[in-house]
Amino acid sequence: NCKMQVISFGKAGRVDRAWKVFRKMQQQGWDPDNITLTSLINAFCKARRTDDALKFFEEMEGKGYHFSAPTYNALILGLGNEKRLDQACSIFESMYKRGCIPGVDSFNSLLTALKQNGKATDAVKFFERMRKEGLSPNLYTYNILIEVLGKAGFEEELNEVRENMLRDGYNGSLITYNIVINGLCKTERIDDALNLLQEMRLKGYSPDCHTHSSLIWGLCRANRIDDACKLFYEVATAGEVPNVVVYSSLLNALSKAGKFDEAEKLFEQMVTKGFTLDVVAFNTMIGCLGKGGKIDKAYKLFQVMQEKGCEPDKVTYTSLVVSLNKVGRVTEAC
RNA sequence: GACCCUAGUCAUA
Numbered sequence: 001n002c003k004m005q006v007i008s009f010g011k012a013g014r015v016d017r018a019w020k021v022f023r024k025m026q027q028q029g030w031d032p033d034n035i036t037l038t039s040l041i042n043a044f045c046k047a048r049r050t051d052d053a054l055k056f057f058e059e060m061e062g063k064g065y066h067f068s069a070p071t072y073n074a075l076i077l078g079l080g081n082e083k084r085l086d087q088a089c090s091i092f093e094s095m096y097k098r099g100c101i102p103g104v105d106s107f108n109s110l111l112t113a114l115k116q117n118g119k120a121t122d123a124v125k126f127f128e129r130m131r132k133e134g135l136s137p138n139l140y141t142y143n144i145l146i147e148v149l150g151k152a153g154f155e156e157e158l159n160e161v162r163e164n165m166l167r168d169g170y171n172g173s174l175i176t177y178n179i180v181i182n183g184l185c186k187t188e189r190i191d192d193a194l195n196l197l198q199e200m201r202l203k204g205y206s207p208d209c210h211t212h213s214s215l216i217w218g219l220c221r222a223n224r225i226d227d228a229c230k231l232f233y234e235v236a237t238a239g240e241v242p243n244v245v246v247y248s249s250l251l252n253a254l255s256k257a258g259k260f261d262e263a264e265k266l267f268e269q270m271v272t273k274g275f276t277l278d279v280v281a282f283n284t285m286i287g288c289l290g291k292g293g294k295i296d297k298a299y300k301l302f303q304v305m306q307e308k309g310c311e312p313d314k315v316t317y318t319s320l321v322v323s324l325n326k327v328g329r330v331t332e333a334c
Numbered sequence: 335g336a337c338c339c340u341a342g343u344c345a346u347a
Contacts, residue, residue, distance in 0.1 A: 007335065038336040070337030077338075108338040115339090143339040178340045185341095213341040221347090249342045256347085283343040290344095318344040 003036050010043035018043055038071045045078025053078055069100055073109040080113020088113040104135050111144045120152035127161075139170050143179055150183035174200075178210040185218025193218055207235070209242065213249040220253035228253045244270070248281045255284065260292035277308070283315045290323025298323055 002025040009018035022040055025032065037060055044053035053075060061067070072095050079088035092110045095102050102110075107130040114123045127145060130137065142165040149158045165172070177200045184193035193215060197207060212235050219228035232250045236242055247270050254263035267285045270277065282305040289298035302320060305312060324333040 004335075010336085033336090035336040040336090042336065068337085073337040105338045110338095112338065138338090140339045145339095147340075173339090175340050180340095182341060208341090210341040215341095217342070243341095245342045247342085252343065255343095278342095280343045285343090287344060313343095315344045320344095322345055 002030065003032070006032075006036050007039045010039040013043070013047065015040075015043045015047045015049065034065070034068060034071070037065065038067070038074060041071055042074040045074045045081070048078070048082060050075065050078035050082055050084070066098070067100065069095075069103060069106050072100060072102075073106055076106070076109040076113055080110075080116050083117060085113060085117050085119070102133075104130070104138055104141065107135060108138075108140045108144060111141065111148075115144055115148040118148070118152065120148045120154050120157070123148045124154075124157055137164070137168065139173060139176070142168075142170055142172075143176055146176065147179045147183065150180065151186065153187070174205050174208065175210075177205060178208070178214065181211060182214040185214050185221070188221065190215075190218040190222045190224070206240070208240070209246050212240075212242065213246045216246065216249040216253055220249075220256055223257075225253055225257040225259070244275050244278055244281050247275065248284050251281070251284050251288065255288035255291060258292075260288060260294075263288045263292075277305070277310065279305070279310055279313050279316065282310055283313070283319060286316060287319040287323075290319055290326070293327070295323055295327055295329070 002021055005021045006018045006025070009015075009021065018040055022032065022036070037056075041053045041057055044050065044056065057067070057071065057075065072091060075091050076088045079085070079091065088110065092102060092106065095106065107126060111123050111126055114120075114126065123145060127137065127141070130141075142161065145161045146158065149161060177196060181193045181196050184190070184196065197211065197215065200207060200211075212231065215231055216228045219225070219231065228250060232242065232246070235246075247266065251263055251266050251270075254260075254266060263285070267288075270281065275281075282301065286298045286301050286305075289295070289301065298320065302312065302316065305316075321333045324330070
C-alpha cells in the first residue's frame with residue numbers, strides 16, 4: 001500500500017516519489033504513523049536535503065506529532081553530513097526538553113556527526129558524557145571513536161578507547177578491522193594495514209570490498225601499483241567478487257600511475273561484466289582519459305554516462321574542464 | 335515495517 005511505497009521509495013533514495021505518494025495519502029485523509037514520517041525525514045537527510053527534512057519535521061510537530069529517537073538521529077546525521085555541527089548539537093540537546101532522552105543510538109549519531117567534521121576532542125567529551133548519563137557504549141560507539149581518533153592521530157586516546165572496548169566485552173568486528181585498515185592506509189602506514197589483513201584472516205574474518213578498496217587505495221598512495229593489481233587479482237580469483245568501488249579504486253590507481261591503457265582495459269572489463277557504473281566510476285575514467293590526453297574519448301564517455309542515466313556532478317565537470325584547459329581548448333570548456 | 339559504525343573520483347592529491 002501507500003505506506004510501504006513511501007518507505008521503499010525513501011530507502012531507494014527516490015525522495016521525490018516518496019514525497020508525492022505521501023502527499024496523496026495525506027489528502028485522502030490518512031494519518032501517517034511515526035515510521036512513515038521518519039522514513040521520509042531520513043530520505044530527505046540522506047539526499048542532503050536536511051532543510052526540507054527540518055521543515056517537514058517542524059510542520060508535523062506543529063500538528064501534534066511527537067517523535068522518537070530514530071527521527072532525531074536522522075536529523076543529527078543529516079546536519080552533520082552537511083557540516084552543520086552546531087545545529088546537529090542543538091537538535092541533540094533539544095531531545096531532553098522534548099521528552100525524548102538520548103540513548104546510545106542518539107549518542108552514536110552525534111558522535112558520527114562529530115567524526116564527519118573531524119572533531120576528535122569533542123567526540124571524546126561526548127563519549128565520557130554518555131557514560132555519566134548511565135549509558136553503555138556499544139560496538140558502534142567504539143567503531144566511531146576508533147575512526148575519529150585514528151584519523152586525528154590521537155594515539156593515546158585510541159589505546160584508552162581500545163582498553164575500554166575490551167573491558168566492555170567487545171572484540172571488534174569486520175567493520176572494526178576495515179576502519180582501522182582504512183585509517184592506516186590514509187595515514188601512509190600501508191605495511192601495518194597489510195599486517196592487519198593477515199591478522200583478520202587468521203581470526204576468521206573474510207575481508208570484503210571495503211577492506212580491498214582501502215588497501216588498493218593505500219598501495220596506490222605508496223606507489224605500489226603492482227601490489228595493488230596483485231591484490232585485486234588475488235581476491236578476484238579467491239572467489240570474492242569485487243564491486244564497482246573496488247574496480248574504481250584500481251582504475252584510479254592505474255590512472256595515477258600513468259597506466260592509461262591498462263586502465264581502459266579494466267574499464268572495459270567492468271562494462272563487460274555488466275556492472276552498473278556509478279558517477280564515481282565514470283568520473284574516474286573520464287579523468288584518466290583526460291590525463292592520458294584522450295580528450296575526445298573523455299568527452300564521449302561524458303555523453304555515454306548521461307545516455308545511461310547517470311547524472312554528471314561537479315567532479316565530472318571539473319575533470320573535463322581541467323583536461324580541456326590543459327590542451328588549450330579553453331573555449332570548449334566554457 | 336523507520337534511526338546509529340567502514341571503502342573509490344576532480345582543481346600540480
